[in-house]
Amino acid sequence: MALTPTTSIPLGFQAPAFSLPDARTGETVSSESLMASGPSVVVFMCNHCPFVVHLLDELVAFAAEYQEKGLNFVAISSNDVENYPQDGFDQMRELAAEKGFTFSYLYDETQDVARAYDAACTPDFSAFDADGICVYRGQFDGSRPGNDIPVTGEDLRRVCDALLAGEAVPAEGHIPSIGCNIKWKA
Numbered sequence: 272m273a274l275t276p277t278t279s280i281p282l283g284f285q286a287p288a289f290s291l292p293d294a295r296t297g298e299t300v301s302s303e304s305l306m307a308s309g310p311s312v313v314v315f316m317c318n319h320c321p322f323v324v325h326l327l328d329e330l331v332a333f334a335a336e337y338q339e340k341g342l343n344f345v346a347i348s349s350n351d352v353e354n355y356p357q358d359g360f361d362q363m364r365e366l367a368a369e370k371g372f373t374f375s376y377l378y379d380e381t382q383d384v385a386r387a388y389d390a391a392c393t394p395d396f397s398a399f400d401a402d403g404i405c406v407y408r409g410q411f412d413g414s415r416p417g418n419d420i421p422v423t424g425e426d427l428r429r430v431c432d433a434l435l436a437g438e439a440v441p442a443e444g445h446i447p448s449i450g451c452n453i454k455w456k457a
Contacts (some may be wrong), residue, residue, distance in 0.1 A: 275392040275393060275411060275453075276447035276448060276449050277391060277448045278389045278390070278408075280408070281410075282407070282442055284404070285403055285404060285405075286306060286399045286403040286404075286405065287388055287422070288301070288302045288303065289301065289347075289379070289382065289384045291347065291377035291379055291384065293376060293377055294348075294361075294363035294367055294376045294377070295364060295375060299374070300377060306407065308341075309343060309344035309435075310341075310342050310400055310401050311344070311345070311398070311403075312342060312343065312345070312397070312398050312427065313388065313397050314345070314346050314348065314374060314396050315385055315392075315394065316330075316346050317349075318348070318358050318362050318363060319357045319358055320451040321391040321451070322393065322394060322416060322449065322450035323393050323394050323450065325422065326394065326422045326424075327370060328370070328422075329411075329424055331371060333427070333428070334373055334374045335371075336352055337431050337435075341435070342435060345375050346372070346375070346377065347376075347377045347378075347379050347385070347390075348383035349390065349451060349453055353456070354454060355454050356373060358454070363376050363378060382455060382456060391424070391452065391453060392449065392450035392453055393451050393452075394450050395448055395450065396409060396410065396448055398430050398434065406430070406434070406439075406440040407427075407440055409445035409448060410427075410446045410447065410448040411424050411427050412424050412427070413425075415449060426446065452453060
């Protein structure tokens with residue numbers, strides 16, 4: 272398992288647009304419809320990554336809690352499903368149903384959206400203010416498989432609390448997420 276951090280890029284970029292199929296519903300979902308009504312979190316993830324599996328239950332609970340508070344939340348899988356079939360569209364739908372996702376789980380077959388977001392790992396988190404400007408790229412929290420730190424979402428929670436309160440998110444102190452690299456097509 273290769274450890275890959277979030278790509279360090281300057282904050283302040285506009286959320287790249289996308290239109291992708293949702294594994295939960297089969298419908299196409301656009302960034303415009305998802306991110307039009309307030310602050311948003313975009314997470315690149317997949318079904319099989321042990322880093323995602325490690326935090327998935329807490330992530331699903333976090334998303335439901337913060338969606339009720341007015342945060343938009345979306346997950347995107349961009350992995351090469353030819354070589355990683357467990358991350359395929361049908362498997363995404365099954366995972367979303369099993370875990371009770373309250374958020375869209377989108378499939379980025381071309382991997383263009385992952386490239387537009389400079390996504391590097393799973394999970395890879397970016398938070399955007401109500402104007403679609405990136406104010407955070409970093410970890411969910413300090414927990415990793417095997418490090419005995421509880422999964423709490425504390426880092427992302429601080430960011431989302433500030434966004435929902437209309438407060439500025441400090442530009443410093445963002446610890447990169449660590450996970451498996453996105454499985455790019457050859």
